[in-house]
Amino acid sequence: xxxxxxxxxxxxxxxxxIEIRTLIAHPMETGYRRGDxxxxxxxxxxxxxxxRYDGETVFEAQLYPAVAANPLxxxxxxxxxxxxxxxxxxxxxxxxxxxxxxxxxT
Amino acid sequence: MIACRPTMAPSDIPAVPRRRVLQAVAAFGAWVAVRPAVxxxxxELGAAIRAFADGAPVQTGRITLEIAPLVENGNAVPIxxxxxxxxxxxxxxxxxxxxxxxxxxxxxxxxxxGPRAGRxxxxxxxxxxxxxxxxxxxxxxxxxxxxxxxxxxxTLAACVES
Numbered sequence: 001x002x003x004x005x006x007x008x009x010x011x012x013x014x015x016x017x018i019e020i021r022t023l024i025a026h027p028m029e030t031g032y033r034r035g036d037x038x039x040x041x042x043x044x045x046x047x048x049x050x051x052r053y054d055g056e057t058v059f060e061a062q063l064y065p066a067v068a069a070n071p072l073x074x075x076x077x078x079x080x081x082x083x084x085x086x087x088x089x090x091x092x093x094x095x096x097x098x099x100x101x102x103x104x105x106t
Numbered sequence: 107m108i109a110c111r112p113t114m115a116p117s118d119i120p121a122v123p124r125r126r127v128l129q130a131v132a133a134f135g136a137w138v139a140v141r142p143a144v145x146x147x148x149x150e151l152g153a154a155i156r157a158f159a160d161g162a163p164v165q166t167g168r169i170t171l172e173i174a175p176l177v178e179n180g181n182a183v184p185i186x187x188x189x190x191x192x193x194x195x196x197x198x199x200x201x202x203x204x205x206x207x208x209x210x211x212x213x214x215x216x217x218x219x220g221p222r223a224g225r226x227x228x229x230x231x232x233x234x235x236x237x238x239x240x241x242x243x244x245x246x247x248x249x250x251x252x253x254x255x256x257x258x259x260x261t262l263a264a265c266v267e268s
Contacts, residue, residue, distance in 0.1 A: 017223070018224075019227075030210070053222075058220065058222040058223065059217070059220075060217070060218040061215060061217045061218070062213075064215060065210070066206060066209050066213065066214040066233050066234075067230060067233070068181060068183070068230075069181070069182070072230055073229075074186075074227075074228060075219075075223065075228050075229075076225035076227060077222055077223055078223070078224030
């Protein structure tokens with residue numbers, strides 16, 4: 001498990017767009033760099049990020065080597081119903097992590 | 107027999123007024139400054155843009171790629187992409203992509219959005235191997251494709267070698 005941070009408001013008015021900031025600890029090794037021994041460091045990337053909310057994937061991203069280490073992804077979603085937002089990161093070497101955050105809609 | 111060609115004395119050279127030369131140079135400069143970004147995009151970057159557009163004409167406007175023009179550390183460069191869109195069911199941004207010119211790979215990141223995004227603004231942090239051009243593209247729900255190209259100068263490159 002990597003450390004993941006999700007910053008978003010705990011409550012929102014129905015219909016408002018809320019901003020969500022997600023950060024996850026991950027080296028995002030590009031596969032282009034060489035280590036001290038001269039060998040190419042094997043590629044180790046997060047490839048895909050998705051956010052599910054209210055029964056639907058509301059946001060998705062495909063990540064490439066040009067995304068910096070510890071990927072930050074900032075996006076928005078419209079508050080529809082109170083409930084959990086599910087965030088998933090998937091990558092090389094079977095990397096998969098899921099986090100949830102609760103949103104109360106008034 | 108040697109054909110005798112009339113020689114031209116320096117004073118016979120047709121005089122091109124200096125003003126006209128300067129005007130031509132200025133016009134060329136202006137053309138370079140406003141040239142369309144896709145037409146002369148470096149071949150690989152142009153190919154990436156065409157692949158994203160998938161036949162749709164690539165228009166300029168509606169999308170803004172926010173990035174510092176002078177980047178000190180290429181290992182983590184904050185970028186944001188904002189698209190002018192009401193984000194309704196009828197009119198929304200479907201996809202946002204960022205491409206680069208001189209990293210080992212053209213793709214940077216692709217975002218898939220929909221009307222439930224509420225706001226067409228995304229941000230992340232990227233790596234830049236050297237000073238280069240970046241292009242952000244947006245695909246709308248009506249199929250139109252918009253772009254914004256930005257040239258950035260990078261002082262400390264993201265380590266590609268080691």
